[in-house]
Amino acid sequence: MATTDRYGNAVSTTNRGAVATLDQAAEAMLGFRADPLALADAAIAEQPDFAMGHALRAGLMVMSGEPAAAAEGLRSIEAGEALRHANARERAHLAAARAWCEGDMSLAQTRYGAISAEYPRDLFALQVAHTTDFFLGNAAGLRDRPTAAMRNWREAETGFAWMLGMQAFGLEECGEYGQAEQAGRMALALNPTDAWATHAVAHVMEMQGRDREGVQFLGLREGAWSQAGLLAVHNWWHLALYHLEHSEHDQVLAIYDRAVAPREGSVVLELVDASAMLWRLMLRGVETGGRFAAVSAAWQAMGGAGFYAFSDLHAVMAHLGAGRADLVAEVLGAMRRAAAGRGSNARMTRDIGLPLAEGFAAFMLGDHGRAVWTMVPVAGQAIGFGGSNAQRDVIWLTLLEAALRAGEGSVARGLAGRRLAAKPESPFAQAAMARSRAVGAARAA
Template identity: 30%
Template sequence: MLEDAQGLEVTTDSKAAIAAINSFIDQALSYGKEAEAVIHQGIAADPNCAIIRAYAAAYYLSQENAQAWKQAKPHLQVAQQQLTKITDREQLYVQAIAAWAEAKIERAIAIHEALTEKYPRDLISVQQGQYHYFYLGDQQRLLAIAQKVLPANRDNHYLYGMVAFGLEQCHRLPEAEAMGRIATSMNRHDPWAHHAVAHVMETQGRIDEGIAWMESLADTWENCNSMLYTHNWWHIALYYLEQGNAAKVLALYDSHVWGRAQKSSPKDQVGAIALLLRLELQGFDVEQRWQQLSAYLLPRLHEHALPFQDLHYIYALARAERHDWLKQMWESLQQHTLKINPFLRRQWSEIAIPCARGMIAHAKGNYSEAVNQLQPVLPKLSQIGGSHAQRELFEQVYRDALSRTQKPASNLLSA
């Protein structure tokens, strides 16, 4: 039995496995690009180490695509075979990842909460709890799960960044900025803390400050995975869009957003779609880029990892006039809604389905239908996850459709 860098016991006698675990913890909390590589180093050092296998499964589940989900299963099976031989913390963690793999998100969350009570130094568990709360639109608990372990982690800048994002999502902007700046002062290489402060500045309309803040730290993102690298540059692009500098935004799209994306990554695809749509709503021609991006969406048609993401894919397919793929995805989305477990079903049936109808209608130029479908669901959209900045896109689509039907905008959230 050895301890990891968090001071938590791990059922292994391999120091090489512990070194890999420590590297993985740092990679995961910093959104590093070597996470997959280091976890496989750990597996090579101790193939039967349950926590390493569970980390591998969690890594693949977080990729939100069918191929990665298949990769998660054998690692999870090995971890579950070790359940009677490992510590209480490791058992709980393996069970949380197993629940995630089965889409039993309410059970996964309950276990992560139990882990934070018993083992507040386990920041990987906290991070994954925040992930689930984010895509349930539960901002208060997203903040609370990180805040409650702060007394046990005063020395850890990563947790300050996690708390900062939770504060921002709960509209506690001055506190969020202060926490994000503390994290960055503790370690300049904390991209999630940078991201939290970027949200604050964007919300407060501090556009020039936001550009200066993010661009002054952008050199540290070279070690990030493509998701956070492209997402942080996406935030910079939004600032320039606020300035009306479309040429700069298009240049950033081509060089740092889609240009640096892992083209098969759902999160990278969503960010690129959201930026193209924002540009188009401001009157800029991006038709060729719709064609280029949508070519990578075929694997997404039947996955339905998250309703927030499906709404982006289905718009891009409609806008690129990929009629066959659009038809397949729309039919598959409706079938998925009937099969998903009851805890998640409301997200899909009451919010995602009508919102998808509205997004398709807008993409096809049927603006009255877009208004009719989007208006009732706008007040509920927080329940399908995404940040405030990301969900603002749907309101922009609604406003655009409304303006094209020459209706007053005063009733935006009256439904």
């Protein structure tokens, strides 16, 4: 009888100890807890020819979204591919990871999605597919893949809650807020430690302008989600967003300094949060001291410009805020080279990332009119280069502020009206509408 993992997926080793350790790695990643990479390494150390161990390790590199992880991922892939006894599912994992590490993000997304469809009890394949959908802006995939997989599970089974959390986030990204919150709260009822489900409900509250409720929601569950080290920074970022909407800048900076600011070992997604929060504060005229310089230095140390357009835009934000024109030019140059290439990131950079980065640079130089008309044609297509609705909101916020400063009253009114319709109780949205009307009145005078 074939050895299986905890959810019934066949593996090509009979070493049950190694399988149990790899199960722990996959579960740690589902919960964004502990150190899944160390656990994967421990499983491989126990059974060096464990094909799924190498495949899971490569998948962790994919999920990191970091350029340096591609080379590390390829080493794991090559180790797995050399094992002739690997089964079909393990080989499919290795092929999917190889596509990502070789720069074909769309093919990796397709392959991981196919694994999840064929093996709906493979939660790691589902999670990696979910992550690639996030990286590539596939909102429907974020919703539909976990929904499809759930049909092969019973609600009482361990593991079902993880899929509910993924489904909740996908529903939110598709604008189905009521169903998203219901799924997220159900996931938390089954598994209160699910930081991804917590994050999904936090997104719903952000998109609906339920800021005070969001502060309370995250506060009541802080003891659980703050232990999810791989996602905690992002949930702190969400808490800061609620305070930012009410101009509670001291609280935002306190959260930033305590939990969001770069530290040794910060990963790309954490630098994205740090850059975006400081940029939002800068747009509101809040003094951030030397904080931009620290984030800029972290991006410079990370390297890999031109690998993923969404990250590149956030690196540009940090360098602009720090006044590092040299680093801005360096990243823009890498983006232009990437845009001239082929593949998923070339398209994302060419069509979305590079125009936005150039628009942000124009904004920081005070050329607000050029910033507006550089960003207007692409802002509405920004889902195509990944991230969440809440993360991409920094684009609309920058465009709105650029329009206000450029005296483009009609553009500003349209953007402010959109915010006010989504968040009628938002003090920021109300103030933005008042400013846009004042701009229009001044032009008419």
